[in-house]
Amino acid sequence: MAERFVALLGSINVGKNRIKMADLANMLGEAGFRDVVTVAASGNVIFTDDRDPRLIEPGLESAIEAEFGFKSCAMVRTAGEVRAAIDKNPFHGTGPEHGSDKMVHSIFLSQQPETGAVDALIAEHATKGSERLALGDRVLFLDYVHGVGVSDLSNKVLERRLKVKGTARNMNSLKNILSKMD
Structure with missing residues (x-):
């Protein structure tokens, strides 16, 4: 069943790791995440998905490195968390x-x-x-x-x-x- 999650991404818009939140949202949309919304410019992305959040995290980290050229950590949590x-x-x-x-x-x-x-x-x-x-x-x-x-x-x-x-x-x-x- 689909659930709302937030990806709390590390090292976004810190130092040389500059990206536009619209580009990040577009990347997630293209990767199949639904209802993507960014919050502030510090790597907070809310989305809907039906996968286990612990399976989402490594995929997000790899996608960010491939798309934007730097390593980021991704902590995916539910609203309850x-x-x-x-x-x-x-x-x-x-x-x-x-x-x-x-x-x-x-x-x-x-x-x-x-x-x-x-x-x-x-x-x-x-x-x-x-x-x-x-x-x-x-x-x-x-x-x-x-x-x-x-x-x-x-x-x-x-x-x-x-x-x-x-x-x-x-x-x-x-x-x-x-x-x-x-």
């Missing part, structure tokens, strides 16, 4: 213990990392910075507190330490994506 990445993020909400929607991120992961690797990262970083981390289901919750640009926890560092690929979206972006999926 996006909603959970918002609702279950322990740093999102109201009150003084919660971060701002701009600084609080959900980092979508290619697979569930080993708990020991996450625990080691959290323990090590506790003495290095003000960021807060927690693990969900194929998602790492991260409150950057003072900003992404001043943090040592870059996507490359997280991928190397957790041994999984990932791409991050802040709460503002996720709410926007979810509103277009519903």
